[in-house]
Amino acid sequence: MRVLIAEDHRILLDSLAMLLSSIDGVEVVSKHTNGKQVLTALEIEPGIDLVVSDLQMPIMGGIELTLQLRERFPHVKICLLTVADQPEAIKEALRAGADGYVLKSAERSELETALTMVVKGHKYYSEQVLMKLAQDTSLEFTPATERPQRIAITQRELDVLKLIAQEYSGTQIAEKLFISPTTVETHRKHLMQKLGVQTTIGLVKYALKFQLV
Incomplete structure (x- = not known):
């Protein structure tokens, strides 16, 4: 699994790179501080499987990066790793086409599971993320019956x-x-x-x- 990382906080970026590199089968190819750098890297680096990106970054954040990936590099998966647990942020990411949405409070084991599932073509959203969406009354939900x-x-x-x-x-x-x-x-x-x-x-x-x- 060849991975690019995008995170605008340098300490977190280095820590995340070390964490992912310690997972069997994961190769961190390069680290970036915004989505624009990721897109540039993808143009010159072949065989990238996954981008792990923060949601909020300067120049280009995770949502715009997701949209650009779907258009220009549809074979590359993206998992957003963020502190943003607001329903609107989550829904925006889903609409953009994010393959995964994991909160930074997640355990290492959950992150590892998320990346593995996403690379295999599955979607992965943290349990807290699903609960936030389930509790959001503005999210359309029209069951065929009340019973x-x-x-x-x-x-x-x-x-x-x-x-x-x-x-x-x-x-x-x-x-x-x-x-x-x-x-x-x-x-x-x-x-x-x-x-x-x-x-x-x-x-x-x-x-x-x-x-x-």
Whole structure:
């Protein structure tokens, strides 16, 4: 896993570089203090898998960097590592196309899990991030009914929903339920259709609303 880091605080930048370099399989290729430097580095450095970026930086922050990556380097994943836990900041990052959103209060093990999942093509959002979104009343949430028992949800779909709400990835759910990742994704799509939600966040909000976890 070849990684670029963007963080405008030098001490944090050096500390993060040391931390990531200590993870098996991670190579920190270069360190930068803003998103513009990252884009310049990507133009000359081939084979970058992931960018780990702060959200707020001078010249170019994490949101603009995410938008630029999606347009110019769509194969490069980006995980935002930030102190910003406000719902608006999180939603803006999701809309921009961030692959991961992790708070700087996270443990090393969570950061390692997040980077591994993101590089494999999964999305990763910290549990605190999901909770912030679930508690945000301005986030659109229109379940098909106010009573979950009225919806024809199968037991297997309910099992999948509970694990989604507990922040398990599709692969992890597949392993726990002894089914294929493709089947997990099918259940996820069926749940979204039945519950009238458009995103995984909507599924999490539904599970929390009806105390399924």
